[in-house]
Protein backbone atom coordinates (compact mmCIF):
# COMPACT_ATOMS: atom_id res chain seq x y z
CA UNK A 397 0.00 0.00 0.00
CA UNK A 398 1.33 3.36 -0.93
CA UNK A 399 1.06 6.27 1.49
CA UNK A 400 1.62 9.88 0.56
CA UNK A 401 1.39 11.46 3.99
CA UNK A 402 2.49 14.81 5.24
CA UNK A 403 2.34 16.09 8.79
CA UNK A 404 -0.20 18.66 7.61
CA UNK A 405 -2.47 15.80 6.62
CA UNK A 406 -1.97 14.02 9.95
CA UNK A 407 -3.04 17.21 11.71
CA UNK A 408 -5.47 18.84 9.27
CA UNK A 409 -5.74 22.57 9.78
CA UNK A 410 -9.45 22.60 8.94
CA UNK A 411 -11.88 22.49 11.85
CA UNK A 412 -13.95 19.33 11.37
CA UNK A 413 -17.72 19.83 11.54
CA UNK A 414 -19.61 17.64 13.98
CA UNK A 415 -20.23 15.08 11.29
CA UNK A 416 -21.43 12.24 13.46
CA UNK A 417 -24.71 14.01 14.15
CA UNK A 418 -25.41 14.64 10.49
CA UNK A 419 -28.07 12.54 8.85
CA UNK A 420 -27.51 10.65 5.64
CA UNK A 421 -31.14 11.47 4.91
CA UNK A 422 -29.83 14.72 3.49
CA UNK A 423 -27.71 12.87 0.92
CA UNK A 424 -28.65 13.71 -2.64
CA UNK A 425 -30.74 10.92 -4.13
CA UNK A 426 -31.55 9.77 -7.65
CA UNK A 427 -29.33 9.52 -10.69
CA UNK A 428 -25.72 10.29 -11.16
CA UNK A 429 -24.39 13.63 -10.16
CA UNK A 430 -21.03 14.38 -11.71
CA UNK A 431 -19.80 15.95 -8.47
CA UNK A 432 -20.42 12.62 -6.65
CA UNK A 433 -18.07 10.56 -8.85
CA UNK A 434 -14.66 9.26 -7.78
CA UNK A 435 -12.20 7.17 -9.79
CA UNK A 436 -11.04 3.72 -8.71
CA UNK A 437 -7.25 3.66 -8.28
CA UNK A 438 -6.62 0.14 -6.93
CA UNK A 439 -8.54 -3.13 -6.40
CA UNK A 440 -7.49 -6.21 -4.42
CA UNK A 441 -9.51 -9.42 -4.19
CA UNK A 442 -8.84 -11.26 -0.92
CA UNK A 443 -11.21 -14.24 -1.33
CA UNK A 444 -14.03 -15.06 -3.73
CA UNK A 445 -16.34 -13.06 -1.40
CA UNK A 446 -14.13 -10.19 -0.19
CA UNK A 447 -12.29 -7.36 -1.92
CA UNK A 448 -10.97 -3.92 -1.12
CA UNK A 449 -10.55 -0.92 -3.39
CA UNK A 450 -9.18 2.58 -3.33
CA UNK A 451 -10.47 5.71 -5.01
CA UNK A 452 -9.18 9.20 -5.39
CA UNK A 453 -10.43 11.68 -2.79
CA UNK A 454 -12.24 14.89 -3.70
CA UNK A 455 -10.43 17.74 -1.92
CA UNK A 456 -13.69 18.79 -0.23
CA UNK A 457 -14.51 15.30 1.10
CA UNK A 458 -14.07 15.34 4.89
CA UNK A 459 -14.85 12.61 7.41
CA UNK A 460 -13.89 11.36 10.84
CA UNK A 461 -12.17 7.98 11.21
CA UNK A 462 -14.78 5.26 11.77
CA UNK A 463 -17.57 6.93 9.79
CA UNK A 464 -19.44 5.59 6.78
CA UNK A 465 -20.63 7.12 3.50
CA UNK A 466 -23.01 6.07 0.74
CA UNK A 467 -21.24 4.66 -2.31
CA UNK A 468 -22.58 3.01 -5.42
CA UNK A 469 -22.85 2.47 -9.13
CA UNK A 470 -25.40 3.37 -11.78
CA UNK A 471 -27.60 0.54 -13.04
CA UNK A 472 -28.33 -0.10 -16.71
CA UNK A 473 -30.97 2.67 -16.70
CA UNK A 474 -28.55 5.17 -15.15
CA UNK A 475 -30.31 4.98 -11.75
CA UNK A 476 -27.97 5.08 -8.76
CA UNK A 477 -27.73 1.97 -6.55
CA UNK A 478 -26.07 3.16 -3.34
CA UNK A 479 -25.28 1.41 -0.05
CA UNK A 480 -23.66 2.38 3.26
CA UNK A 481 -19.91 1.67 3.36
CA UNK A 482 -17.48 2.30 6.20
CA UNK A 483 -14.47 4.29 5.09
CA UNK A 484 -11.49 2.03 5.77
CA UNK A 485 -8.79 4.64 5.15
CA UNK A 486 -7.81 7.11 7.89
CA UNK A 487 -9.08 10.70 7.71
CA UNK A 488 -5.63 12.04 6.87
CA UNK A 489 -5.03 9.93 3.78
CA UNK A 490 -5.18 11.37 0.29
CA UNK A 491 -7.10 8.44 -1.10
CA UNK A 492 -10.23 6.65 0.11
CA UNK A 493 -10.39 2.94 0.76
CA UNK A 494 -13.32 0.53 1.14
CA UNK A 495 -13.56 -3.15 2.09
CA UNK A 496 -16.44 -5.05 0.53
CA UNK A 497 -18.38 -8.26 0.72
CA UNK A 498 -19.66 -9.86 -2.49
CA UNK A 499 -23.32 -10.84 -2.19
CA UNK A 500 -23.90 -13.07 -5.24
CA UNK A 501 -27.29 -11.54 -6.15
CA UNK A 502 -26.79 -8.28 -4.27
CA UNK A 503 -28.02 -5.27 -6.25
CA UNK A 504 -24.80 -3.34 -5.66
CA UNK A 505 -22.04 -5.86 -4.98
CA UNK A 506 -22.89 -8.18 -7.88
CA UNK A 507 -21.79 -5.17 -9.99
CA UNK A 508 -19.21 -3.61 -7.69
CA UNK A 509 -17.21 -6.87 -7.67
CA UNK A 510 -16.23 -6.17 -11.30
CA UNK A 511 -14.81 -2.65 -10.82
CA UNK A 512 -11.36 -2.00 -12.20
CA UNK A 513 -8.77 0.76 -12.03
CA UNK A 514 -10.04 3.81 -13.91
CA UNK A 515 -13.77 3.08 -13.34
CA UNK A 516 -16.00 5.73 -11.75
CA UNK A 517 -18.07 5.02 -8.66
CA UNK A 518 -20.63 7.18 -6.87
CA UNK A 519 -19.55 8.66 -3.54
CA UNK A 520 -22.10 10.78 -1.71
CA UNK A 521 -20.49 13.67 0.15
CA UNK A 522 -22.13 13.17 3.56
CA UNK A 523 -20.58 10.95 6.23
CA UNK A 524 -21.81 9.82 9.63
CA UNK A 525 -21.51 7.01 12.16
CA UNK A 526 -21.49 5.99 15.78
CA UNK A 527 -17.96 4.50 15.91
CA UNK A 528 -16.62 7.83 17.00
CA UNK A 529 -14.00 8.47 19.69
CA UNK A 530 -16.00 11.50 20.88
CA UNK A 531 -18.79 9.16 22.00
CA UNK A 532 -16.53 7.36 24.49
CA UNK A 533 -15.50 8.40 27.99
CA UNK A 534 -11.80 8.50 28.68
CA UNK A 535 -10.20 5.19 29.62
CA UNK A 536 -6.95 3.24 29.49
CA UNK A 537 -7.82 0.58 26.96
CA UNK A 538 -9.91 0.61 23.79
CA UNK A 539 -11.32 -2.71 22.55
CA UNK A 540 -12.29 -2.78 18.84
CA UNK A 541 -14.42 -5.88 18.21
CA UNK A 542 -15.28 -6.78 14.61
CA UNK A 543 -16.52 -9.69 12.56
CA UNK A 544 -16.26 -9.92 8.77
CA UNK A 545 -16.39 -6.58 6.96
CA UNK A 546 -17.05 -4.96 10.36
CA UNK A 547 -13.27 -4.56 10.42
CA UNK A 548 -13.53 -1.69 7.87
CA UNK A 549 -14.20 1.22 10.29
CA UNK A 550 -11.43 -0.05 12.55
CA UNK A 551 -8.99 -0.08 9.62
CA UNK A 552 -9.50 3.67 9.74
CA UNK A 553 -9.43 4.10 13.53
CA UNK A 554 -6.24 2.07 14.09
CA UNK A 555 -4.45 4.47 11.72
CA UNK A 556 -5.69 7.62 13.45
CA UNK A 557 -3.14 9.13 15.87
CA UNK A 558 -6.01 10.43 18.03
CA UNK A 559 -6.94 6.84 18.91
CA UNK A 560 -3.53 6.43 20.55
CA UNK A 561 -3.66 9.87 22.17
CA UNK A 562 -6.91 8.86 23.89
CA UNK A 563 -5.91 5.31 24.93
CA UNK A 564 -2.76 3.62 26.27
CA UNK A 565 -3.61 0.31 24.63
CA UNK A 566 -5.82 -0.61 21.68
CA UNK A 567 -7.00 -4.21 21.34
CA UNK A 568 -8.32 -5.07 17.87
CA UNK A 569 -10.16 -8.39 17.61
CA UNK A 570 -11.22 -9.56 14.15
CA UNK A 571 -13.38 -12.67 14.02
CA UNK A 572 -13.99 -14.57 10.78
CA UNK A 573 -14.97 -18.03 9.71
CA UNK A 574 -11.71 -18.83 7.90
CA UNK A 575 -8.05 -17.77 7.89
CA UNK A 576 -8.33 -16.48 4.31
CA UNK A 577 -10.98 -13.99 5.48
CA UNK A 578 -8.39 -12.41 7.78
CA UNK A 579 -6.13 -11.44 4.85
CA UNK A 580 -7.20 -7.81 4.66
CA UNK A 581 -6.93 -7.04 8.39
CA UNK A 582 -3.56 -8.83 8.56
CA UNK A 583 -2.23 -6.64 5.74
CA UNK A 584 -3.61 -3.39 7.17
CA UNK A 585 -2.12 -4.12 10.60
CA UNK A 586 1.26 -5.11 9.12
CA UNK A 587 1.37 -1.99 6.92
CA UNK A 588 0.34 0.24 9.84
CA UNK A 589 3.13 -1.17 12.03
CA UNK A 590 5.64 -0.49 9.25
CA UNK A 591 4.34 2.98 8.39
CA UNK A 592 7.03 5.68 8.59
CA UNK A 593 4.87 8.12 10.57
CA UNK A 594 2.38 6.10 12.61
CA UNK A 595 4.31 2.79 12.74
CA UNK A 596 6.02 3.44 16.05
CA UNK A 597 2.86 4.31 17.98
CA UNK A 598 0.89 1.47 16.35
CA UNK A 599 3.59 -1.06 17.19
CA UNK A 600 3.74 0.16 20.80
CA UNK A 601 0.02 0.31 21.49
CA UNK A 602 -1.96 -1.96 19.17
CA UNK A 603 -2.68 -5.60 20.06
CA UNK A 604 -4.12 -7.48 17.10
CA UNK A 605 -6.12 -10.64 17.82
CA UNK A 606 -7.37 -12.43 14.69
CA UNK A 607 -9.65 -15.37 15.49
CA UNK A 608 -11.39 -17.93 13.28
CA UNK A 609 -14.33 -20.20 14.04
CA UNK A 610 -14.35 -22.83 11.31
CA UNK A 611 -10.68 -23.80 10.92
CA UNK A 612 -7.70 -24.50 13.15
CA UNK A 613 -5.63 -21.38 13.83
CA UNK A 614 -3.45 -19.82 16.51
CA UNK A 615 -6.60 -18.26 17.99
CA UNK A 616 -10.01 -19.87 17.55
CA UNK A 617 -13.47 -19.10 18.89
CA UNK A 618 -16.21 -16.50 18.64
CA UNK A 619 -15.47 -13.05 20.02
CA UNK A 620 -18.40 -13.41 22.43
CA UNK A 621 -16.82 -16.56 23.91
CA UNK A 622 -13.31 -15.06 24.09
CA UNK A 623 -14.78 -12.10 26.00
CA UNK A 624 -17.05 -14.11 28.29
CA UNK A 625 -14.49 -16.69 29.38
CA UNK A 626 -11.79 -14.04 29.92
CA UNK A 627 -9.45 -15.73 27.37
CA UNK A 628 -9.07 -12.56 25.34
CA UNK A 629 -7.71 -10.48 28.21
CA UNK A 630 -5.64 -13.28 29.73
CA UNK A 631 -4.00 -14.18 26.39
CA UNK A 632 -2.71 -10.58 26.27
CA UNK A 633 -1.83 -10.53 29.99
CA UNK A 634 -4.46 -7.83 30.50
CA UNK A 635 -6.82 -7.62 33.48
CA UNK A 636 -10.44 -8.75 32.97
CA UNK A 637 -12.80 -6.27 31.31
CA UNK A 638 -13.24 -3.39 33.72
CA UNK A 639 -15.73 -0.51 33.72
CA UNK A 640 -13.22 2.00 35.06
CA UNK A 641 -10.55 1.49 32.42
CA UNK A 642 -12.00 -0.23 29.34
CA UNK A 643 -13.99 1.22 26.43
CA UNK A 644 -15.40 -0.80 23.56
CA UNK A 645 -16.39 -0.32 19.92
CA UNK A 646 -18.35 -3.10 18.21
CA UNK A 647 -19.05 -3.66 14.52
CA UNK A 648 -20.56 -6.92 13.28
CA UNK A 649 -23.78 -8.71 12.46
CA UNK A 650 -26.91 -7.84 14.42
CA UNK A 651 -26.49 -11.10 16.39
CA UNK A 652 -22.90 -10.35 17.39
CA UNK A 653 -23.73 -6.76 18.29
CA UNK A 654 -26.65 -7.82 20.47
CA UNK A 655 -24.73 -10.61 22.19
CA UNK A 656 -21.79 -8.37 23.10
CA UNK A 657 -24.07 -5.53 24.21
CA UNK A 658 -25.85 -7.97 26.53
CA UNK A 659 -22.52 -8.98 28.08
CA UNK A 660 -21.53 -5.35 28.56
CA UNK A 661 -24.88 -4.25 29.99
CA UNK A 662 -24.59 -7.07 32.55
CA UNK A 663 -21.36 -5.38 33.69
CA UNK A 664 -23.06 -1.95 33.83
CA UNK A 665 -21.30 -0.57 30.73
CA UNK A 666 -23.34 2.28 29.22
CA UNK A 667 -23.73 3.00 25.49
CA UNK A 668 -22.26 6.37 24.55
CA UNK A 669 -23.49 9.20 22.37
CA UNK A 670 -22.22 12.68 21.59
CA UNK A 671 -24.14 14.48 24.32
CA UNK A 672 -23.33 11.78 26.87
CA UNK A 673 -20.10 9.88 26.09
CA UNK A 674 -20.24 6.32 27.42
CA UNK A 675 -18.35 3.05 27.74
CA UNK A 676 -19.22 1.43 24.40
CA UNK A 677 -20.59 2.19 20.93
CA UNK A 678 -22.06 -0.12 18.29
CA UNK A 679 -22.52 -0.05 14.52
CA UNK A 680 -24.06 -2.69 12.29
CA UNK A 681 -21.63 -4.02 9.69
CA UNK A 682 -24.66 -4.68 7.48
CA UNK A 683 -28.42 -4.97 7.70
CA UNK A 684 -29.81 -8.52 7.76
CA UNK A 685 -28.56 -11.95 8.78
CA UNK A 686 -25.50 -12.13 6.55
CA UNK A 687 -24.66 -14.51 3.75
Ligand code: FAD
Pocket residue numbers: 464479480481482483495496497498499501502503504505506544545548549679680681682683684685686687
Ligand atom coordinates in the same frame (compact mmCIF):
# COMPACT_ATOMS: atom_id res chain seq x y z
P1 FAD B 1 -27.91 -5.94 -0.13
O1 FAD B 1 -29.26 -6.07 -0.74
O2 FAD B 1 -27.56 -4.62 0.49
O3 FAD B 1 -27.68 -7.07 0.96
C1 FAD B 1 -28.21 -8.39 0.75
C2 FAD B 1 -27.92 -9.23 2.00
O4 FAD B 1 -26.52 -9.56 2.02
C3 FAD B 1 -28.18 -8.54 3.34
O5 FAD B 1 -29.53 -8.63 3.71
C4 FAD B 1 -27.28 -9.32 4.24
O6 FAD B 1 -27.92 -10.54 4.60
C5 FAD B 1 -26.08 -9.65 3.36
N1 FAD B 1 -24.96 -8.68 3.54
C6 FAD B 1 -24.91 -7.40 3.10
N2 FAD B 1 -23.73 -6.83 3.43
C7 FAD B 1 -23.04 -7.76 4.12
C8 FAD B 1 -21.76 -7.76 4.72
N3 FAD B 1 -20.94 -6.66 4.68
N4 FAD B 1 -21.35 -8.89 5.35
C9 FAD B 1 -22.15 -9.99 5.39
N5 FAD B 1 -23.38 -10.05 4.82
C10 FAD B 1 -23.82 -8.95 4.19
N6 FAD B 1 -20.68 -3.74 3.52
C11 FAD B 1 -19.42 -3.94 3.17
O7 FAD B 1 -19.13 -4.88 2.41
N7 FAD B 1 -18.41 -3.14 3.64
C12 FAD B 1 -18.65 -2.11 4.49
O8 FAD B 1 -17.74 -1.39 4.90
C13 FAD B 1 -20.01 -1.88 4.89
N8 FAD B 1 -20.33 -0.88 5.75
C14 FAD B 1 -21.61 -0.73 6.15
C15 FAD B 1 -21.91 0.25 7.11
C16 FAD B 1 -23.21 0.39 7.58
C17 FAD B 1 -23.53 1.44 8.63
C18 FAD B 1 -24.27 -0.45 7.06
C19 FAD B 1 -25.67 -0.32 7.56
C20 FAD B 1 -23.97 -1.39 6.10
C21 FAD B 1 -22.64 -1.55 5.64
N9 FAD B 1 -22.32 -2.52 4.68
C22 FAD B 1 -21.01 -2.72 4.34
C23 FAD B 1 -23.35 -3.31 3.98
C24 FAD B 1 -23.64 -2.62 2.61
O9 FAD B 1 -24.40 -1.44 2.87
C25 FAD B 1 -24.42 -3.52 1.64
O10 FAD B 1 -25.45 -4.19 2.27
C26 FAD B 1 -23.53 -4.53 0.94
O11 FAD B 1 -22.56 -3.84 0.16
C27 FAD B 1 -24.30 -5.44 -0.01
O12 FAD B 1 -24.97 -4.66 -0.96
P2 FAD B 1 -25.88 -5.36 -2.07
O13 FAD B 1 -26.72 -4.31 -2.71
O14 FAD B 1 -25.03 -6.19 -2.95
O15 FAD B 1 -26.81 -6.35 -1.21
Ligand code: A2P
Pocket residue numbers: 543544571572573608609610618619620621649651652653655686687
Ligand atom coordinates in the same frame (compact mmCIF):
# COMPACT_ATOMS: atom_id res chain seq x y z
P1 A2P C 1 -19.48 -18.91 13.49
O1 A2P C 1 -18.59 -19.47 12.45
O2 A2P C 1 -19.45 -19.70 14.76
O3 A2P C 1 -20.89 -18.65 13.00
P2 A2P C 1 -20.36 -14.39 9.28
O4 A2P C 1 -19.39 -14.70 8.17
O5 A2P C 1 -21.54 -15.32 9.38
O6 A2P C 1 -20.76 -12.93 9.31
O7 A2P C 1 -19.53 -14.65 10.61
C1 A2P C 1 -18.31 -13.99 10.88
C2 A2P C 1 -17.82 -14.46 12.22
O8 A2P C 1 -18.74 -14.00 13.23
C3 A2P C 1 -17.77 -15.98 12.34
O9 A2P C 1 -16.58 -16.31 13.01
C4 A2P C 1 -19.01 -16.31 13.14
O10 A2P C 1 -18.85 -17.47 13.93
C5 A2P C 1 -19.08 -15.11 14.06
N1 A2P C 1 -20.43 -14.87 14.60
C6 A2P C 1 -21.60 -14.91 13.94
N2 A2P C 1 -22.62 -14.62 14.77
C7 A2P C 1 -22.09 -14.38 15.98
C8 A2P C 1 -22.62 -14.03 17.25
N3 A2P C 1 -23.93 -13.85 17.45
N4 A2P C 1 -21.75 -13.89 18.27
C9 A2P C 1 -20.43 -14.06 18.08
N5 A2P C 1 -19.86 -14.38 16.91
C10 A2P C 1 -20.67 -14.54 15.86
